[in-house]
Amino acid sequence: xxxxxxxxxxxxxxxxxxxxxxxxxxxxxxxxxxxxxxxxxxxxxxxxxxxxxxxxxxxxxxxxxxxxxxxxxxxxxxxxxxxxxxxxxxxxxxxxxxxxxxxxxxxxxxxxxxxxxxxxxxxxxxxxxxxxxxxxxxxxxxxxxxxxxxxxxxxxxxxxxxxxxxxxxxxxxxxxxxxxxxxxxxxxxxxxxxxxxxxxxxxxxxxxxxxxxxxxxxxxxxxxxxxxxxxxxxxxxxxxxxxxxxxxxxxxxxxxxxxxxxxxxxxxxxxxxxxxxxxxxxxxxxxxxxxxxxxxxxxxxxxxxxxxxxxxxxxxxxxxxxxxxxxxxxxxxxxxxxxxxxxxxxxxxxxxxxxxxxxxxxxxxxxxxxxxxxxxxxxxxxxxxxxxxxxxxxxxxxxxxxxxxxxxxxxxxxxxxxxxxxxxxxxxxxxxxxxxxxxxxxxxxxxxxxxxxxxxxxxxxxxxxxxxxxxxxxxxxxxxxxxxxxxxxxxxxxxxxxxxxxxxxxxxxxxxxxxxxxxxxxxxxxxxxxxxxxxxxxxxxxxxxxxxxxxxxxxxxxxxxxxxxxxxxxxxxxxxxxxxxxxxxxxxxxxxxxxxxxxxxxxxxxxxxxxxxxxxxxxxxxxxxx
Amino acid sequence: xxxxxxxxxxxxxxxxxxxxxxxxxxxxxxxxxxxxxxxxxxxxxxxxxxxxxxxxxxxxxxxxxxxxxxxxxxxxxxxxxxxxxxxxxxxxxxxxxxxxxxxxxxxxxxxxxxxxxxxxxxxxxxxxxxxxxxxxxxxxxxxxxxxxxxxx
Numbered sequence: 067x068x069x070x071x072x073x074x075x076x077x078x079x080x081x082x083x084x085x086x087x088x089x090x091x092x093x094x095x096x097x098x099x100x101x102x103x104x105x106x107x108x109x110x111x112x113x114x115x116x117x118x119x120x121x122x123x124x125x126x127x128x129x130x131x132x133x134x135x136x137x138x139x140x141x142x143x144x145x146x147x148x149x150x151x152x153x154x155x156x157x158x159x160x161x162x163x164x165x166x167x168x169x170x171x172x173x174x175x176x177x178x179x180x181x182x183x184x185x186x187x188x189x190x191x192x193x194x195x196x197x198x199x200x201x202x203x204x205x206x207x208x209x210x211x212x213x214x215x216x217x218x219x220x221x222x223x224x225x226x227x228x229x230x231x232x233x234x235x236x237x238x239x240x241x242x243x244x245x246x247x248x249x250x251x252x253x254x255x256x257x258x259x260x261x262x263x264x265x266x267x268x269x270x271x272x273x274x275x276x277x278x279x280x281x282x283x284x285x286x287x288x289x290x291x292x293x294x295x296x297x298x299x300x301x302x303x304x305x306x307x308x309x310x311x312x313x314x315x316x317x318x319x320x321x322x323x324x325x326x327x328x329x330x331x332x333x334x335x336x337x338x339x340x341x342x343x344x345x346x347x348x349x350x351x352x353x354x355x356x357x358x359x360x361x362x363x364x365x366x367x368x369x370x371x372x373x374x375x376x377x378x379x380x381x382x383x384x385x386x387x388x389x390x391x392x393x394x395x396x397x398x399x400x401x402x403x404x405x406x407x408x409x410x411x412x413x414x415x416x417x418x419x420x421x422x423x424x425x426x427x428x429x430x431x432x433x434x435x436x437x438x439x440x441x442x443x444x445x446x447x448x449x450x451x452x453x454x455x456x457x458x459x460x461x462x463x464x465x466x467x468x469x470x471x472x473x474x475x476x477x478x479x480x481x482x483x484x485x486x487x488x489x490x491x492x493x494x495x496x497x498x499x500x501x502x503x504x505x506x507x508x509x510x511x512x513x514x515x516x517x518x519x520x521x522x523x524x525x526x527x528x529x530x531x532x533x534x535x536x537x538x539x540x541x542x543x544x545x546x547x548x549x550x551x552x553x554x555x556x557x558x559x560x561x562x563x564x565x566x567x568x569x570x571x572x573x574x575x576x577x578x579x580x581x582x583x584x585x586x587x588x589x590x591x592x593x594x595x596x597x598x599x600x601x602x603x604x605x606x607x608x609x610x611x612x613x614x615x616x617x618x619x620x621x622x623x624x625x626x627x628x629x630x631x632x633x634x635x636x637x638x639x640x641x642x643x644x645x646x647x648x649x650x651x652x653x654x655x656x657x658x659x660x661x662x663x664x665x666x667x668x669x670x671x672x673x674x675x676x677x678x679x680x681x682x683x684x685x686x687x688x689x690x691x692x
Numbered sequence: 693x694x695x696x697x698x699x700x701x702x703x704x705x706x707x708x709x710x711x712x713x714x715x716x717x718x719x720x721x722x723x724x725x726x727x728x729x730x731x732x733x734x735x736x737x738x739x740x741x742x743x744x745x746x747x748x749x750x751x752x753x754x755x756x757x758x759x760x761x762x763x764x765x766x767x768x769x770x771x772x773x774x775x776x777x778x779x780x781x782x783x784x785x786x787x788x789x790x791x792x793x794x795x796x797x798x799x800x801x802x803x804x805x806x807x808x809x810x811x812x813x814x815x816x817x818x819x820x821x822x823x824x825x826x827x828x829x830x831x832x833x834x835x836x837x838x839x840x841x842x843x844x
Contacts, residue, residue, distance in 0.1 A: 124814055125813065125814030125815065126813055126814055127744050127745060127747040127748070127813065127814060128743065128744050128745020128746075128747070128813055129745070129813070130744070131744030131745070132744070132745075340815070343815050344815070344818065347812050347815065
């Protein structure tokens with residue numbers, strides 16, 4: 067009142083304070099409004115009892131913070147992280163990228179990203195239509211697919227969603243309402259700060275038919291929590307045209323709390339009561355805990371169920387019921403704590419098993435090695451359930467994912483439990499296996515004495531690298547590697563300068579199978595080099611990666627890599643060419659890599675021999691789009 | 693004061709004023725020191741204190757610091773208020789108010805402090821029950837003082 071009825075000086079002061087407050091308020095509100103997404107990437111739902119990770123943070127700040135430090139948490143994010151300082155590695159923008167004579171201009175407007183280029187949804191639909199023609203040849207489809215790009219006009223569309231944060235970023239374009247998010251045909255490799263066409267980042271033959279990935283019809287099942295495609299389709303009664311529409315949503319972006327702990331609503335509601343919380347804190351930590359706390363805690367559950375929580379994504383599967391999947395995803399048929407049987411059909415390389423190749427859109431050779439081991443990286447559950455440690459183990463000695471991994475401790479790379487707990491990496495195995503001295507037949511503390519290097523060799527492939535097989539094996543129990551499409555022998559991955567005869571000779575005293583007869587055709591050529599030049603694309607990729615590994619470089623030097631790299635930098639598979647280039651750069655960046663002189667010199671490889679090896683290269687088409 | 697001699701109103705008044713001056717400045721000293729310690733732990737990023745899973749512990753000790761400091765000031769204000777309270781309110785209810793304020797000063801910051809020590813991720817330890825238990829005598833003391841001053 068004094069301000070209104072007081073003297074002029076008071077009124078001026080009052081008015082100034084009022085204006086200042088209004089200015090501060092407006093600026094604050096304006097600042098806040100830029101934080102909200104003008105283009106939401108995906109709606110969120112709270113169906114089936116899901117509440118979202120934010121509800122967990124208040125009571126579990128430590129678990130929330132440790133999860134935020136993992137690649138799971140940043141698997142799927144709003145593109146705003148590239149503008150608000152959240153992401154540590156950000157591509158330089160604006161940028162113009164070219165593909166098949168079409169350009170894609172990516173720029174930032176405020177916090178939003180936009181791309182100007184061909185309408186990807188239209189391209190994606192046209193490509194799908196061409197591929198669905200059953201009576202056309204591959205050549206015809208390739209030619210028609212190439213023509214699609216030139217027939218589609220440019221549009222400017224938002225890029226509201228990112229996937230990936232470890233190796234590369236994939237960008238998702240938002241089209242018209244009801245249309246799926248389409249993947250930008252480029253990915254950004256974080257370590258190299260390099261844009262690469264998506265089709266060249268995945269292992270596929272040059273004759274592979276192009277496609278534009280759709281988030282809503284595939285990726286949503288593992289890159290979100292309880293993602294629901296909510297797809298509807300039909301035929302227009304007037305025009306007769308086929309239509310499909312998506313109203314997709316998810317409980318959470320990324321691999322958030324409820325992906326592994328199950329829907330949290332009952333837990334949250336129950337523990338609003340402080341007495342309930344106090345009683346829970348004072349309860350034991352047995353399996354009974356899960357029922358008391360109304361939430362699934364994998365490490366307190368049986369190996370089968372805890373591993374299924376990881377296997378919901380880390381396995382090769384097709385939905386058990388496609389009709390329900392297209393609407394609800396797995397939100398109704400699976401939640402952490404249940405087995406996978408009701409929701410998914412796991413693909414296994416058993417005799418006579420249906421590999422559902424039509425649904426997974428890949429040849430059988432792209433899924434499994436000859437010995438039945440899964441070849442595709444990121445599908446570790448398939449390997450686990452084929453391992454003796456899982457099949458034969460009982461009770462606490464039955465291996466589960468959580469036997470070796472922890473989701474809330476340690477480095478995000480691997481998230482290995484023993485390392486997080488201050489133990490050695492070998493503790494993963496020695497927690498159950500007490501091995502006699504000399505078991506490894508390698509010098510103590512050498513890379514050869516690391517259990518996983520012999521029993522979990524990097525024979526799976528994804529993301530331009532070799533990944534550890536999670537089917538626990540032993541080099542002395544494995545059959546001889548004599549068939550095409552056999553996985554490489556673990557020994558080959560470090561002893562890259564040794565011939566097959568040498569490796570067989572070293573293993574002979576320990577083999578639990580007949581020692582193969584000497585091959586009169588055998589060469590003195592290092593087996594890794596021979597296989598890397600003559601094998602199929604999966605074998606070439608896995609061995610190329612192994613040849614550049616620190617273990618191989620320490621054991622055999624870089625001469626074997628140089629021979630292979632020199633040839634595979636011109637490989638017919640673009641991904642292998644990229645690998646050859648990247649790995650050579652990585653080796654150059656590592657200082658002190660030993661040269662030829664410290665290691666056994668390689669036998670000379672004549673141009674004639676090289677030509678013959680390359681002529682014998684296995685041309686079986688391999689497609690690993692992971 | 694001789695314990696065998698019944699205290700008169702003015703004696704009790706002086707006694708309580710001195711007691712709450714001592715308590716006020718003492719509690720202020722204690723909780724300002726706690727504040728300095730907490731600031732130091734934050735400033736030097738002491739890992740055991742700044743871990744994400746210690747959020748509840750940090751919150752409880754901040755609350756102990758805040759409540760303790762304010763209660764120290766409250767003692768000083770109470771001491772000042774006692775000098776304005778009519779003589780008929782001594783020894784009772786002035787002694788009751790004094791007791792309530794002292795009990796609250798022990799229970800409230802003590803509850804936060806001990807609750808922080810026993811915290812478990814998002815929840816404080818059971819000692820946190822001291823806080824509502826301390827709030828009751830605090831409210832009683834404030835109400836009594838307000839109504840006595842109003843009626844005088």
